[in-house]
Amino acid sequence: xxYSKKLIDHYENPKNVGSLNKESKDVGTGLVGAPxxxxxxxxxxxxxxxxxxxEDAKFKTFGCGSAIASSSLITEWVKGKKIEEANSIKNxxxxxxxxxxxxxxxxxxxxxDAIKAAIDDYKxxxxx
Amino acid sequence: xxxxxNCWNCKSIxxxxxxxxxxxxxxxxxxxxxxxxxxxxxxxxxxxxxxxEDKYLELQSKLHPDKFVNSSQNEKxxxxxxxxxxxxxxKLLKNNVSRANIILKSNGYDLEKESKTFGDEKMLEDIMxxxxxxxxxENEISKKKIGNEIKEVIDETINELNLLFKxxxxxxxxxxxxxxxxxEKMKNNIS
Numbered sequence: 062x063x064y065s066k067k068l069i070d071h072y073e074n075p076k077n078v079g080s081l082n083k084e085s086k087d088v089g090t091g092l093v094g095a096p097x098x099x100x101x102x103x104x105x106x107x108x109x110x111x112x113x114x115x116e117d118a119k120f121k122t123f124g125c126g127s128a129i130a131s132s133s134l135i136t137e138w139v140k141g142k143k144i145e146e147a148n149s150i151k152n153x154x155x156x157x158x159x160x161x162x163x164x165x166x167x168x169x170x171x172x173x174d175a176i177k178a179a180i181d182d183y184k185x186x187x188x189x
Numbered sequence: 190x191x192x193x194x195n196c197w198n199c200k201s202i203x204x205x206x207x208x209x210x211x212x213x214x215x216x217x218x219x220x221x222x223x224x225x226x227x228x229x230x231x232x233x234x235x236x237x238x239x240x241x242e243d244k245y246l247e248l249q250s251k252l253h254p255d256k257f258v259n260s261s262q263n264e265k266x267x268x269x270x271x272x273x274x275x276x277x278x279x280k281l282l283k284n285n286v287s288r289a290n291i292i293l294k295s296n297g298y299d300l301e302k303e304s305k306t307f308g309d310e311k312m313l314e315d316i317m318x319x320x321x322x323x324x325x326x327e328n329e330i331s332k333k334k335i336g337n338e339i340k341e342v343i344d345e346t347i348n349e350l351n352l353l354f355k356x357x358x359x360x361x362x363x364x365x366x367x368x369x370x371x372x373e374k375m376k377n378n379i380s
Binding site: 094101121174 | 371
């Protein structure tokens with residue numbers, strides 16, 4: 062199985078690895094897992110409360126190269142986007158960009174679910 | 190349906206789930222047995238692995254294709270089918286996670302098919318903590334330490350899982366088995 066250059070770049074040199082303060086009001090955290098393959102992904106966003114723009118994003122992923130590349134890519138994509146825009150990113154866009162093989166599509170689904178979970182967490186924290 | 194219960198060789202009635210005809214002693218066409226039934230075990234999460242192994246060796250000593258090199262094509266085919274099914278079932282029953290899965294599957298919870306995302310945060314946080322420790326363990330001593338910690342958590346999880354199975358709390362057992370599958374993978378990665 063040959064992996065794409067983009068995927069290998071993200072895997073070998075992942076962007077935005079790390080974490081943000083989970084307790085902070087302007088940080089949303091999404092923690093998701095894929096039982097079938099044993100991946101765990103934590104994705105965090107820091108949102109500007111006035112503009113609703115995602116100013117920073119960090120991730121920590123334990124899993125295969127595709128899962129790491131998917132989370133690295135999505136953190137790059139969401140930075141500078143409004144939360145609504147970030148919420149509409151589809152896993153197929155990630156899968157296409159990285160040319161994920163069919164057996165690794167679930168890794169991109171995990172990344173989409175993680176960003177959605179992070180956005181939900183941020184919204185819940187900032188209700189009213 | 191009658192033909193199913195008759196021996197293909199001597200036509201006498203055979204027990205529907207037997208491996209051999211009681212009358213002429215010839216190997217029978219495999220009828221569907223689940224993994225536990227093959228080894229004559231009760232469908233329970235905790236099984237005696239020694240009993241499983243003994244039964245496995247006993248069955249293979251009678252049904253393995255090596256025993257049928259000079260037999261008819263029918264007998265060879267049946268032996269092949271029995272033998273590979275026995276191997277496959279043995280492998281599944283030996284492993285805690287896959288054994289739990291067989292029971293869960295028969296009650297409507299299928300881990301293998303569940304490709305969807307899992308979001309029990311507390312559990313995933315625990316798993317991530319352990320995974321971070323694994324990553325940070327650099328020398329043999331710290332690897333051994335975290336390896337032992339994982340083993341302890343695995344033992345606790347197995348006990349807890351056993352109680353859930355006894356209570357037939359399938360949903361909770363399913364979730365805990367997900368945790369166990371993460372833990373077992375981690376154990377294999379570190380050792």
